[in-house]
Amino acid sequence: MDKFVIKGPSILKGKVLISGSKNSALPILAATLLFDKPVIIQNLPRVKDIDTMLNLLKSLGSKIEFFNNKKKVRISKTKNPKYFASYSLLKTMRAGILVLGPLVAKYQKSITSFPGGCVLNGNSGRPIDLHLSALQKLGMKYEIKKGYIHAKSKGKLRGKSIKFPTISVGATQHLIMSAVLSDKKTVLSNSSIEPEVKELTNFLNCAGANIKWIGKRTCQIIGVKSLKETNYTIMGDRIEAGTFCVAATLTKGNLLIKGFNPKTISTELNFLKKTGARFKIFNNEIHIKGPQKIKKINHIITKEYHGFSTDLQPQFMVLLCKAIGKSSITENIFKSRFMHVMELQRLGAKISVKNNKAKIEGNTSFIGAEIMSSDLRASAALVLAAISAKGTSIVSRVYHCDRGYENIEKKLKKIGAKIKRIS
Numbered sequence: 001m002d003k004f005v006i007k008g009p010s011i012l013k014g015k016v017l018i019s020g021s022k023n024s025a026l027p028i029l030a031a032t033l034l035f036d037k038p039v040i041i042q043n044l045p046r047v048k049d050i051d052t053m054l055n056l057l058k059s060l061g062s063k064i065e066f067f068n069n070k071k072k073v074r075i076s077k078t079k080n081p082k083y084f085a086s087y088s089l090l091k092t093m094r095a096g097i098l099v100l101g102p103l104v105a106k107y108q109k110s111i112t113s114f115p116g117g118c119v120l121n122g123n124s125g126r127p128i129d130l131h132l133s134a135l136q137k138l139g140m141k142y143e144i145k146k147g148y149i150h151a152k153s154k155g156k157l158r159g160k161s162i163k164f165p166t167i168s169v170g171a172t173q174h175l176i177m178s179a180v181l182s183d184k185k186t187v188l189s190n191s192s193i194e195p196e197v198k199e200l201t202n203f204l205n206c207a208g209a210n211i212k213w214i215g216k217r218t219c220q221i222i223g224v225k226s227l228k229e230t231n232y233t234i235m236g237d238r239i240e241a242g243t244f245c246v247a248a249t250l251t252k253g254n255l256l257i258k259g260f261n262p263k264t265i266s267t268e269l270n271f272l273k274k275t276g277a278r279f280k281i282f283n284n285e286i287h288i289k290g291p292q293k294i295k296k297i298n299h300i301i302t303k304e305y306h307g308f309s310t311d312l313q314p315q316f317m318v319l320l321c322k323a324i325g326k327s328s329i330t331e332n333i334f335k336s337r338f339m340h341v342m343e344l345q346r347l348g349a350k351i352s353v354k355n356n357k358a359k360i361e362g363n364t365s366f367i368g369a370e371i372m373s374s375d376l377r378a379s380a381a382l383v384l385a386a387i388s389a390k391g392t393s394i395v396s397r398v399y400h401c402d403r404g405y406e407n408i409e410k411k412l413k414k415i416g417a418k419i420k421r422i423s
């Protein structure tokens with residue numbers, strides 16, 4: 001298992017090019033199962049989860065051709081589609097579940113393993129009840145046998161009005177793609193409106209789908225007969241961009257971060273402003289300078305979009321450890337997403353956690369230590385902390401980082417971090 005050896009502290013300066021959004025690309029790739037015609041996807045991030053999704057599509061009979069150093073892919077249907085999504089492919093990546101609905105929508109059957117992915121919710125795991133109950137409302141029937149969901153439908157899925165009991169990014173994406181080829185109209189209310197959901201509806205509309213946002217959280221999908229040949233470029237990754245914005249703020253750095261839309265992280269940028277970071281925002285880039293002294297943020301509460309993103313919570317926690325004064329974070333999306341706390345404490349952080357609230361003392365000077373990644377965004381947070389720590393840190397289990405950050409050590413090295421990968 002690879003590790004990062006990081007010597008700190010470093011001040012990060014220079015240009016960073018943000019990769020395509022992993023969380024946009026994954027549902028879009030799953031949605032290619034709905035097409036008879038070829039689809040070209042550009043600006044794919046070269047990260048492990050994307051490889052896993054492409055392998056999953058291949059196992060389902062899609063033909064995959066790569067171009068441009070694997071950043072562009074052409075996906076076409078073969079004569080032998082398959083309906084079996086195996087545990088070996090879904091166990092590492094939760095988004096794999098998103099093939100279930102498209103398979104049933106297109107072929108009226110599927111056998112799909114329960115998915116894995118980051119453990120963010122303690123013992124409650126990461127359920128898919130919202131996905132399954134909403135798909136049932138579209139006419140899908142299923143049975144669970146030995147960890148697999150055996151699903152089928154009698155003919156096409158049928159449009160329906162569905163109100164999600166709670167907001168879920170994955171369930172919203174899953175239902176949108178499952179309803180695209182259905183009979184009649186589907187109306188999804190209490191939907192997620194994350195930029196990655198809007199990106200999916202943009203992609204499907206470019207391919208001839210009939211999807212409209214008819215209310216703030218209400219999405220209307222009128223079924224179409226088929227989708228047409230499409231060439232689509234994935235937007236820049238707002239979570240990767242937000243991670244580099246924190247990196248600049250944390251290290252008194254000066255970064256030009258290019259290739260994403262800063263409006264997609266405007267909530268988080270407002271918090272960075274409170275810490276003293278200064279920035280200039282352009283259409284597709286941001287120039288950000290870190291303060292000499294990081295001011296505290298009284299309270300961060302993670303919420304659904306436009307709220308503060310849970311995927312930037314661990315990185316902001318690192319920043320708050322170094323801020324002058326006490327701060328707190330309430331995690332509302334994944335109630336026990338605090339696995340990074342114990343590792344930050346090894347670097348000297350003073351944090352206490354009760355239920356879904358963390359209190360952060362601030363004024364911490366991190367000292368390098370051996371630390372271990374527990375999940376994707378936690379691993380990015382630990383890397384940032386190690387860059388700002390005095391001395392050498394060794395971050396283990398960086399395979400978590402590789403699932404979602406493209407070439408993170410190359411990008412960090414280019415802007416002044418002393419980071420090395422060892423196997």
Ligand code: UD1
Nearest residue numbers: 023095126127128129130131168169170171310311333334
């Ligand atoms: C997606 C993102 C992830 C991000 C999360 C929240 C991808 C690949 N992943 O994950 O990076 O952290 O959105 O912004 O895009 N829930 C249920 N039942 C369900 C589904 C979800 O109870 O059937 C719960 C979850 O446990 C969680 C909450 O709903 O507490 C939100 O999860 P959800 O929005 O579905 O997250 P994902 O789509 O899994």
